[in-house]
Amino acid sequence: MSLPMARTLFQKVWDLHTVRTLPNGQTQLFIGLHLIHEVTTPQAFDMLRARGWTVRFPERTIGTVDHIVPTRDQRRPFADLMAEDMLSALERNCRDAGIKLLDLSSGAQGIVHVIGPEMGLTQPGMTIACGDSHTSTHGAFGAVALGIGTSQVRDVLASQCVALDPLKVRRIRITGQLARGVYAKDVILEIIRRLGVNGGVGYAYEYAGDAIERMTMDERMTICNMSIEGGARVGYVNPDQVTFDYLRGRRFAPEGDAFERACEWWSSMASDPDASYDGDVVIDAGAIRPTVTWGINPGQSVYVDERLPDSAAPADHSSIAEALEFMGFSAGDAITGTRIDVAFVGSCTNARLSDLREAARVVRGRHVAPHVKALVVPGSQAVRAAAEREGLDRVFTEAGFEWRGAGCSMCLAMNPDKLEGREICASSSNRNFKGRQGSPTGRTLLMSPAMVAAAAVSGHIVDVREFPDGT
């Protein structure tokens, strides 16, 4: 008998959920939790009906609405009839299939990647799929969580499985202390800048090291969320006491003795200490500074006190030139002082309670610059309610921010929240692609919620490290 091989969490979860090897060599992988929303699923249900298939494990799928919901007036029917149609279709599909839907009247609605964790649906050792690329967020709990397309949503509805090739695993260790004013957002932007926007294609990223171990679940989610921005479909952190403490008492988490047994099993799913990796990267947390993107992909970023790169730089020179032209910036420009028009605190990357607290800490007693439109969009109804219990809503509204209902909002502008014309937005979201925030010529600068807040009150990009807490 041979000794069991040391394995990573990814390999353990993959092996446990493998149904069989398909004739083409791919793996048939069982999906433990399937999350759905209104944008990428109506066609999947149609395909299912067209073939006479039914939903095989309706209790393993949970729905919510996030992308198209307006964040100002959420009364039904929505003013936007197409949005109303999409929501109605999801309601009908969930009702017909017996799928639980956490809708606007549930008190539990929110961005799918915010509510899964906060409801305790997301748990270590699971496979999780959702028709949304930011499904990698759930990897913060030690799950293998991946974004899928609509045809694969159909596959999961019909069979609870997807056909996939296994991934390699690269370990990214973040060691040392983050400086004041430097956040999880800056860490993931640093990772993407160093490894590239396609450096993770074919890989799962395992985030490790003492800086990650000290992070809260909210911070780990921010990091895992943007794995896909580095090309990695899956990103994860090994489950530990921080994970278990977060899950205890949540609505769908096991209770009592079962919780203790679950913790034991969850621990056993963590990567073995002597597991081997297909790559190892070490990053010194202490060297990371507040980071701002200046271009049209999340890898095009600088530290707030740096200048924009030269388009004559040998690597990626055509990309840099294209980005500078679109953004209306010049090589050598400072990013600080860049005037903004809009400030957005929200999205599945940074709209959890701790994000709102950090932004509020900066704006307390200050006021949004007169020319800036600023909004805070909590990630879920629960986050919104918790923030209101702490009085954060008043901090924001007194400072001149709009305080909105939960949803994806201006991260992708499939709802009334969008940029207009050439506006520049300081945004806590995850993508700065051309047109991403709803105006084909609009411009997005990604940064941490605290940096967004500091930019909102200053009217331009500033270094949050030089910004004393508000009063």
Next chain:
Amino acid sequence: MALERIQQVRGTGIPLRGDNIDTDRIIPARFLKSITFEGLEDHLFEDDRATAPSHPISHPAYRGAMILIVNKNFGCGSSREHAPQAIRRRGIQAVIGESYSEIFFGNSVALGMPCVTAAHGDVTALMALVEGEPSVELTVDVESMTVTGGGQSIQVNLPPGARESFLNGAWDATGLLLDRVENVDSVAKRLPYISGW
């Protein structure tokens, strides 16, 4: 379910230069406000086309093309299947590129649209060939893993699983996944978070 076997795609090409072309550019989010995929092809690269009148997608020289030629990390970003749907519905049946995002690649397999990879130099040469002579007929051969056209032939790649799926007409996975439901049930039973702690 028996599907069409995809061994070869033959037609003219459209060269679309640029690395990291994301799915928001391929199909802007506002066009995802629909409960079907119908009509998406009309909005393929809509915003890019509006700012660049000579954009290859709307250029008459490439009308009727069936093979899209792209650079690195094509289809990155959002998982929206609307992106390959819009491309496929525009009449494109195969893509040749330096690399793709994983999700875009998988979505394209499910639509029966092979996305083959080739070396940077070969892609550059192919783009130049088609730009010089848009009517040149290209053949993407999934069997021999080559692209030929204009008297040239280059080696291309596809992951073995995807290649098998195209050649055997098994690129739509659902039927296969439903083949052994008893195996699926037994996996569900061994998961403590399903069977109970």
